[in-house]
Amino acid sequence: MSGLRDRMNRLRGTSAAAGNGIGTDAAISSPEETVKRLDPATEPVTTDETEEDEILHTGWQPIGVKLQRNSEGTFLLRQIRYPLDYKHGTHRLNELGAAASGLSAFHGEPVEPEQVLFLDLETTGLGIGAGNVPFMVGIAYMQYGQFIVEQALIRHPAEERAMLAYIESKLPAYRYLATYNGRTFDWPVMQNRFIMNGRSRKIWEPLHLDFLHPSRSIWKNTLTSCKLSHVEEERLGIERVDDVPGSLAPQLYFQYLAEGDPEPLAGVFRHNEIDMLSLACLAIRFGHLLHSDEQQGAFGVLPLPSEPEEQVRTGLWLEKMGLSGRAEQLFALVLNTESAAISALLMLAARDKKAGNWQRAVLLWQKAVEHPYTYGSSAIAAYIELAMFYEHKLKDYVSALQYTTEALELALGNPLLQRRDAKKRAELDGLRNRKERLQRKAGRMHG
Template identity: 65%
Template sequence: MSSLRDKMNRLRGAASTVPSSEEPVAAAAVAEPELTIESQQATAQADDLETLSEEWSSMGVKLLHNEGGSFLIRRLVYPANHRHGTHCIGELSAAVSGLSAFHESAVAAEELLFLDLETTGLGAGTGNVPFMVGLAYWAGSELIVEQAVIRHPAEERAMLYYLHKKLANYRYLVSYNGKSFDWPVMQTRFIMNGYNRKLWEPLHLDFLHPSRSIWKNTLVSLRLSHVEEERLGIERIDDVPGSLAPQLYFQFLADGNPEPLRGVYQHNEIDMLSLVCLSIRFGHLLNGIGTGEFELPMPEEPEELIRTGLWLEKMGHGDRAEQMFEAAIRLEQGAAATLNMLAARDKKAGNWQRAVLLWQKALAQSVHHGSAGMNASVELAMYYEHKLKDYDSALSYVSEALELSLGHPLGRKDAKRRAEIEALRKRKERLLRKTGRNLAEI
């Protein structure tokens, strides 16, 4: 940590200031005309604000003083009717009730604190410093976005002092991978700066996990920027990738020119808004698709339908899960692997009747497609052998599974495939003995 601190101290440039303004604190100007200019609730929390040089002021950045020192802060205020992709952020008030399923306790929009960091590195260790902390919270009928930035290590304590006071006002921390990264990084910084007593312990709403549960096989990437584009209708234009943020920050430290940080501010701002919209999407989904004022599109791919249903079931909404399952079954283009997935769920739940139908449908759709058909055949063989004691039917299915496995291109080369073939041979031998037939060449 000391080497990083020394490097930052050597590289930092001094920022000029002008006398404190007596005008009300204004939110930063942004491109969207519907953004409001000021928020009394946001400004009331500032101990003292100073206007900075023109380079900073053009980005809406102010200098904030408190008992810990000073740091930079940028505030934006979004009205409820601001649209970000397919959602208006005001939908949060209606969607938030669905989020109670995460912790089985009531959730209010005013209890949510959204968090997204821009850091000097990727790890959660002591050498990784959050140089920009993005926060968002709901106040009245507005969404307040705050971005705290340190220009050098000496400003970190003031920033953490401000954050430490703010955290206590919220019950839930909303993030995207924040449970594993953002919050551990913040905890480390708090402890290293002496805020280890009575450290806030939030209830986490980390939306990476439900995103992974639902979209891990239907989206090519689970990065927030890709999820928002594919499922929230958000398109970023000239966005600075988050991976470049540390480089741009060190460039600022080297020459004192804040202009490279403009893109980092905008990237973090969009992250915060997208996180709010992701909260809205999951809240609506948990409240029920097609209910109330807000209509969500049903997933179009069978696997996403089933994965959505499995997640809803896990969250305690079995009735809505069944809607997803039935929709997936009705799709003619349902892949055999997807049907096997749903059949496995039914098998675990003891719903044997539908599981058998799904395996039979998967087998019919995958006669020429290898492993999915083989898996369905094996499941059917086990069902008829152990549940119905119908050894003839079981023998028929295991023979079909063996044929499919031998016909696979890697059937005799792949070690795992060879082990599967040997297990099928033994199963077929056992069924032949149970049916009283002579052992044939297998």
């Protein structure tokens, strides 16, 4: 940490290199289309006045960064104002107005779009310890009929207090914090920085809208990755062009610290800006999905998931969030799909078994064992479930024995299932013991 502090402090002089001050009409780099900004005369006046008596490096001008000053000192701020009809991928920002009420399922309280603060950090490292410093804090919110993205950046440690004071001044206006893994990363990092700078950890107690967890619940096995950049491309229709990966952000920041040239940070600002827009689109997506059946019929706004496993996972998440009617729509699709993967069938069958819906669970297990690609441990699990059902629920030991025998034959006939590790030996022994027990039960029944 001391090395980082030293490097940052050395730049206090270089960051004031010769250049022109940036006015309110500075160029703003924005994705996909030109972003309109309010005229200076109509911009809302903040409590912290901006004074540009310090001359900024000319490299900040094309990025659209301004010097921001408050009672704690100075930091840099970039602000981009999007009209609400701006389209990012498949969604327009004005959809948040209709979708926000669906987000009430997260906490059981009404959600208004203007109550939501979006947050995304770019930090010097990983983890939430004291050595991880957020050098850029991105926030976004709806206000004055616009979607406003603000990105605060520190050029050296002395600017952190001023940046935190600015962020702190924003917090009381919002009830909800929308993030992607912010509950366990972004917000704890911010809390630690507040403490390290003599501010209270309990400075603000938001209700979290963390979209990483529903994303994992729904797309865990359907998508190759649940990183935000991958989810947005595969499910939100967002394609990043020449994007700087978030993993490179610390390296580019250290390059800026070493050289004093802001140009490498342009891509980091752009990456963070798109993250904020994508967070808003995820809020729209999950808000639409969580509208109650009375508010929105039969997925009228969103397309139905096309893959059976995603249908099951979406249904399970909706059921967890209290929308059992919407979940049943998806479960019915899986049962009626000829090509549903065994994993999807077993997942739904496990749900039905737990809920006591034995009729559909049995249909799903039978569908699994009749699957044209029946092999592996998943197929064996379906046979075993049927064997247990017939043994314990129907006392039909002959049918239970038949399913157990087929499971054992499948296990013995597949070389991949005969690995000589302890777990596989125990599974085979379990099947043999089950078969012997059922043979005895069936023999007594017919003896």
